[in-house]
Amino acid sequence: MENNVSRPVCILGLGLIGGSLLRVLADAGRPAYGYNRSTTTVAHARAAGYDASPDPAQVLARAADDDAVIVLATPVPALAAMVAAVAEHAPGCLLTDVVSVKEEVARIVAAGHPGARYVGGHPMAGTAHSGWDATDPALFTGAMWMVSTHDDTDPADWLAVAGIARAAGAYVVPAANDAHDRAVAAISHNPHLTAAVTASAGAGESALALRLAAGSFRDGTRVAGTAPELQRAMLEGNATALLNVLSETIDRLTAARDALREHGSVEVVVDDGHRARKAYEAVALAAPEPIEGVTVGDDGWARELRRQAHRARVWTD
Amino acid sequence: MENNVSRPVCILGLGLIGGSLLRVLADAGRPAYGYNRSTTTVAHARAAGYDASPDPAQVLARAADDDAVIVLATPVPALAAMVAAVAEHAPGCLLTDVVSVKEEVARIVAAGHPGARYVGGHPMAGTAHSGWDATDPALFTGAMWMVSTHDDTDPADWLAVAGIARAAGAYVVPAANDAHDRAVAAISHNPHLTAAVTASAGAGESALALRLAAGSFRDGTRVAGTAPELQRAMLEGNATALLNVLSETIDRLTAARDALREHGSVEVVVDDGHRARKAYEAVALAAPEPIEGVTVGDDGWARELRRQAHRARVWTD
Numbered sequence: 123m124e125n126n127v128s129r130p131v132c133i134l135g136l137g138l139i140g141g142s143l144l145r146v147l148a149d150a151g152r153p154a155y156g157y158n159r160s161t162t163t164v165a166h167a168r169a170a171g172y173d174a175s176p177d178p179a180q181v182l183a184r185a186a187d188d189d190a191v192i193v194l195a196t197p198v199p200a201l202a203a204m205v206a207a208v209a210e211h212a213p214g215c216l217l218t219d220v221v222s223v224k225e226e227v228a229r230i231v232a233a234g235h236p237g238a239r240y241v242g243g244h245p246m247a248g249t250a251h252s253g254w255d256a257t258d259p260a261l262f263t264g265a266m267w268m269v270s271t272h273d274d275t276d277p278a279d280w281l282a283v284a285g286i287a288r289a290a291g292a293y294v295v296p297a298a299n300d301a302h303d304r305a306v307a308a309i310s311h312n313p314h315l316t317a318a319v320t321a322s323a324g325a326g327e328s329a330l331a332l333r334l335a336a337g338s339f340r341d342g343t344r345v346a347g348t349a350p351e352l353q354r355a356m357l358e359g360n361a362t363a364l365l366n367v368l369s370e371t372i373d374r375l376t377a378a379r380d381a382l383r384e385h386g387s388v389e390v391v392v393d394d395g396h397r398a399r400k401a402y403e404a405v406a407l408a409a410p411e412p413i414e415g416v417t418v419g420d421d422g423w424a425r426e427l428r429r430q431a432h433r434a435r436v437w438t439d
Numbered sequence: 440m441e442n443n444v445s446r447p448v449c450i451l452g453l454g455l456i457g458g459s460l461l462r463v464l465a466d467a468g469r470p471a472y473g474y475n476r477s478t479t480t481v482a483h484a485r486a487a488g489y490d491a492s493p494d495p496a497q498v499l500a501r502a503a504d505d506d507a508v509i510v511l512a513t514p515v516p517a518l519a520a521m522v523a524a525v526a527e528h529a530p531g532c533l534l535t536d537v538v539s540v541k542e543e544v545a546r547i548v549a550a551g552h553p554g555a556r557y558v559g560g561h562p563m564a565g566t567a568h569s570g571w572d573a574t575d576p577a578l579f580t581g582a583m584w585m586v587s588t589h590d591d592t593d594p595a596d597w598l599a600v601a602g603i604a605r606a607a608g609a610y611v612v613p614a615a616n617d618a619h620d621r622a623v624a625a626i627s628h629n630p631h632l633t634a635a636v637t638a639s640a641g642a643g644e645s646a647l648a649l650r651l652a653a654g655s656f657r658d659g660t661r662v663a664g665t666a667p668e669l670q671r672a673m674l675e676g677n678a679t680a681l682l683n684v685l686s687e688t689i690d691r692l693t694a695a696r697d698a699l700r701e702h703g704s705v706e707v708v709v710d711d712g713h714r715a716r717k718a719y720e721a722v723a724l725a726a727p728e729p730i731e732g733v734t735v736g737d738d739g740w741a742r743e744l745r746r747q748a749h750r751a752r753v754w755t756d
Contacts, residue, residue, distance in 0.1 A: 246653040266651050295650055302651075308644035309652040313659040315705070316633045318712020319691040323684050325715035327625035329751040332722040333612055334583050334619075335626040336563040341658040342630040343719065346712035353709045361699055367640050368699070372692050374636040379685050382678055388632070392670045395635020395663035398642035402660065405649040434646040 126285040130154065130190035132181060132215075134204050136163050136174060138248060139220045140195025141257035144172055146290045149259050153188070157181040163254045178204075182211035191282055193243075194219035194227070198355045201227065205234035218243045218283045222306060223359040224270060224299035241283045242270035242299060244306070245292055252349055263291040266436065271296035271427050277419035284418075284437060293410055293436035296427035307363035312371060314353055315364075317346040410436040443602040447471065447507035449498060449532075451521050453480050453491060456537045456562060457512025458574035461489055463607045466576050470505070474498040480571045495521075499528035508599055511536035511544070515672045518544065522551035535560045535600045539623060540676040541587060541616035558600045559587035559616060561623070562609055569666055580608040583753065588613035588744050594736035601735075601754060610727055610753035613744035624680035629688060631670055632681075634663040727753040 130153035133140045140156060144167070147154040155173035158164050167174035175181050185192055192215045196204055201221070208217060217240045221227045224242045231240045247265040267287035269280065284294045297305070321343035324331055345353075357364055378391035413430040416423055418439075427437060447470035450457045457473060461484070464471040472490035475481050484491035492498050502509050509532045513521055518538070525534060534557045538544045541559045548557045564582040584604035586597065601611045614622070638660035641648055662670075674681055695708035730747040733740055735756075744754060 246651050248654065265653065268651060295647070297647060301645070301647060305644055305648035305651050308648045309641040309656040312640055313637050313655040315692065315695055315708060315712075316637045317655070317659055318708050318715075319688050319695070320630050320633045320712075321715035321719065322691060322708075322711045323629055323688050324626040325718045326687070327622055327684065328618070328749060329722070330612070330614060330618060330749050331622035331625045332719050333727070333748070333751040333753070334563050334585060334622050335719055335723060336582065337565065338630040338634070338662045339626040339719065340723065341661050342634055343712070343716050344658050345655045346709075346716040347720065348713075350706075350709045350713045353713075354705055357705045357709070358699070358703055361703055365696065365700055367644065368692065368696050370643070371636050371640050372689060372696065374639060375632065375685065375689050375692070378632055378636070379682065379689065382675070382685070383682055386675055386678055388671055388674045389667075391632060391635050391639075392663075392667045392674070395638045395660070396665075396667045396670075398635075398638035399660050399663040401642045402638065402649050402652055402656065403664065405646070406652060406657065410650070431650070432645060432647050434650040436650070 126282050128153065129282065130185070130188045131193060131286060132156070132185035132190040133193045133195050134178070134181075135195035135200070136167055136254055136257075137195065138252045138256045138261070139245060140193065141167065141254045142259060142261040143193065143195065143220065143290055144174070145257055145259040146262060147286070148172055150289060152289060155181065155184070158254075166254050178207050179211055182207055185215050186212035189215065191216045191218060191286060193286070194221065197352065198223070198226065198359050201230050202234055205231055205238075209235035209238070213237065215239070216241070216279050216282055218286070220245055222310070222356045224268075224302045226359045228270075228299055239276065239279055241275060241279050243283055243287065244268040244302065245287065245290070247292075252352060260291070262287070265292045266295045267292035268295045268297050268302050270299055270302075271424045272298055273424050275424055277423065281418055288438070293438060295436055296413075296424070296431045298428060301428070301432075303360050304363045304366070307360050308367045311357045311360055311364045312367045314345050314348070314357060315368060316371065317343045321346040405434050410434070412436060412438045443599050445470065446599065447502070447505045448510060448603060449473070449502035449507040450510045450512050451495070451498070452512035452517070453484055453571055453574075454512065455565060455569045455573045455578070457510065458484065458571045459576060459578040460510065460512065460537065460607055461491070462487075462574055463576040463579060464603070465489055467606060469606060472498065472501070475571075483571050495524050496528055499524055502532050503529035506532065508533045508535060508603060510603070511538065514669065515540070515543065515676045518547050519551055522548055526552035526555070530554065532556070533558070533596050533599055535603070537562055539627065539673045541585075541619045543676045545587075545616055556593065556596055558592060558596050560600055560604065561585040561619065562604065562607070564609075569669060577608070579604075582609045583612045584609035585612045585614050585619050587616055587619075588741045589615055590741050592741055594740065598735055605755070610755060612753055613730075613741070613748045615745060618745070620677050621680045621683070624677050625684045628674045628677055628681045629684045631662050631665070631674060632685060633688065634660045638663040722751050727751070729753060729755045
């Protein structure tokens with residue numbers, strides 16, 4: 123197994139997530155460098171003291187040479203070209219990604235680089251802002267970082283990817299790609315849609331309504347302000363899982379409308395929502411419990427990690 | 440016209456809104472006192488140096504004696520009993536309220552105190568917390584405070600109520616009761632329902648989903664944590680307006696589902712939501728423009744205040 127503490131990391135894409143990852147790793151003294159197609163972004167990264175290049179072939183040749191872990195950090199539409207470049211210039215390197223859907227990325231990797239050593243990842247961190255200027259080396263501190271954990275995942279590769287998440291300050295959440303995609307549809311992608319329609323219904327009412335808008339509207343519609351192309355790439359890349367939770371959301375709102383119209387009551391929807399919010403707070407506000415009693419690589423390790431993660435535990439080794 | 444700067448204010452109900460109002464007025468040296476049925480709340484208010492009593496007849500006799508403006512600040516279910524007490528003990532006093540719906544409160548006042556001098560109000564301020572311990576004299580600083588503004592509103596009474604809002608640090612938003620109720624259905628009550636179903640859909644998915652939940656879920660479901668009985672009183676008291684905006688919300692989500700299922704696209708819902716959020720930010724983040732060129736009491740003053748408020752202006756005189 124490679125020495126995961128000093129192994130170089132090569133980051134393809136230096137936006138909010140990729141750029142923040144480059145900064146936190148380099149700041150901690152780990153060999154880390156990145157590629158971005160925008161020479162402006164590269165100039166900003168270099169001016170801040172980071173190792174960045176606008177030449178993908180050169181960056182990938184370097185990654186092949188020093189056995190770097192390659193991190194795909196571009197938006198979904200640019201992934202296929204990036205994967206093709208990896209297959210050409212650094213086919214033997216371990217590959218991970220930080221994209222918000224996992225099954226689609228796995229398909230893109232399998233199609234463009236069939237022999238890839240690939241272990242997906244997804245840090246649950248972000249803001250409504252994007253680009254290098256929004257980067258923050260503390261972005262991942264205490265955040266959850268999903269790492270793809272399947273029965274055929276190579277343990278050494280898994281440890282290398284999980285080690286990057288830990289080095290960035292995050293907790294590791296082991297999960298299968300399909301379970302991850304269902305989960306983020308429910309807690310991230312669907313909230314983008316409910317924020318969007320809540321914003322539209324409010325702004326469509328009147329300027330008086332926007333004038334009276336206070337905390338519930340401000341917080342409830344915040345993510346609707348995210349760049350539309352980023353939202354679309356994320357949501358459309360997870361269409362199947364999102365359709366399921368969106369249908370459930372419509373069903374719940376329709377039941378609320380019927381109860382309000384027929385009985386003048388919103389008791390069920392309000393009580394259910396209150397209970398759900400309190401369940402979230404119980405998970406989110408407490409220190410996460412660590413996964414225990416399993417060594418990565420032992421028989422059944424991946425299944426056991428997933429089982430404990432489904433009880434909201436995190437990997438912290 | 441009374442001297443609105445030194446005129447006493449009598450507040451019935453010392454929860455988050457009423458208690459914060461008592462504090463900000465008394466802190467500024469204005470004669471202000473309050474009633475609360477809970478002796479614990481009264482003891483806490485007194486211990487903090489405020490003038491509070493658990494005896495409604497005594498408090499209202501005092502209000503009648505010193506010509507105080509009476510502020511109804513109890514939840515909707517307790518209003519009818521409060522209005523009856525006002526009719527009995529202080530029938531000549533000017534009456535206002537701080538309740539989040541206006542047509543229903545106007546009905547309750549008209550039913551229980553037919554001759555009342557009543558000008559409704561609604562400060563757009565609150566938190567997910569409630570009760571005296573959550574009160575904050577700065578709660579209304581810079582907030583919007585709707586004041587009922589109809590063609591038959593008495594100008595002196597209107598100025599007395601608007602003056603309380605200004606003394607609390609708020610901007611005054613003049614509006615008709617029905618326009619207010621439609622507006623708050625769109626920017627407050629509907630967001631409570633979308634937050635509730637978003638929370639339920641997320642928590643219902645899995646503990647893994649709650650573990651991965653980050654900013655979009657945290658902010659988008661925040662108000663679902665408000666005490667259910669307060670949410671119910673607010674939403675069920677505005678059922679007609681809420682049903683309209685809720686139906687629109689369901690329609691928008693259904694259109695989004697159809698577009699995603701049939702064309703793999705969320706372009707329309709995301710673009711509409713983004714535009715709406717930016718429209719909100721343009722209104723909320725800029726300093727509000729003042730209403731100009733109208734003197735309260737002049738011919739057509741109420742209509743002109745409403746007209747300018749519908750262009751997002753505020754009264755600051």
